[in-house]
Every structure is written in C-alpha cells, then in structure tokens.
Amino acid sequence: MLARIYRPSKNAMxxxxxxxxxxxxxxxxxDARRPDPLMGWTVTSDTESSQVKLTFETKDEAVRYADAHGIAFQLIDPAPTKRIIKAYADNFAFGRRIPWTH
Structure with a gap:
C-alpha cells in the first residue's frame, strides 16, 4: 500500500x-468510493485510506516511520511560498500608478 508524506497547506479560515x-x-x-444502495452515502471497504492520518513534527520522522514499518511512500515537498512585501504607506505614495481614492 502506497502512502503520501506531505505538509498540508494552511486552512482558508x-x-x-x-x-x-x-x-x-x-x-x-x-478502492474506489461507490454509493451505498440503501442510504446513498459514498462508502469504501478500505478503512486505512479514509480514517488513518498520522502527523509528525518533521519530514525525517515521517520518513523514518515509513521505513521502519515497511510502508512504500511518495514524498511531496511543499512549493516555496512567494511573499509579497507591502507597506501601508505605499497606498499613498506619490509615484503610484493608479491614484488612490475612496
């Protein structure tokens, strides 16, 4: 069974x-999800993929755990975040392209 090791993105809230x-x-x-004939909910017979999620503080701990338990894994490194440095004073700068109005 294949596992993914990744760092989740931040919550939108x-x-x-x-x-x-x-x-x-x-x-x-x-196993693919399929609708339950009685209730119409989506169900699967695979409980590991939908119910088991392990968290680790570092990437190395997660890799060591997978190696120790013989779990084949795919390591997904996070994309670097692009920081846009802004200052509040830039809203009122003289050389602003679009004039600031209410």
Missing amino acids: QSGRAKAANWVLEFEPS
Whole structure:
C-alpha cells in the first residue's frame, strides 16, 4: 500500500499556519468510493485510506516511520511560498500608478 508524506497547506479560515507546520503520512485509497444502495452515502471497504492520518513534527520522522514499518511512500515537498512585501504607506505614495481614492 502506497502512502503520501506531505505538509498540508494552511486552512482558508485562518490567517496563521498553526497546524500546517506538521507533516502528514496518509495512505492512498486502494478502492474506489461507490454509493451505498440503501442510504446513498459514498462508502469504501478500505478503512486505512479514509480514517488513518498520522502527523509528525518533521519530514525525517515521517520518513523514518515509513521505513521502519515497511510502508512504500511518495514524498511531496511543499512549493516555496512567494511573499509579497507591502507597506501601508505605499497606498499613498506619490509615484503610484493608479491614484488612490475612496
């Protein structure tokens, strides 16, 4: 069974990166989801992919855990974040391209 080791992106409902600093080991689904004939919910017979998610503080800990337990994994490094440095005073700069108005 293949697993993914990745660092999740931040939640859209938060401004900080509280739980996005941890690394996650998550199993790939081995069975496709299908609708339940009685209730119509989507179900799968594979519980590992939908219910097991392990978190680690560092990438090395997650890789060591996967190696120690014989889990084949795919390591996904996060894309570098592009920081846009802005200052509030730039809104009122003399050389601004578009004039600032209310």
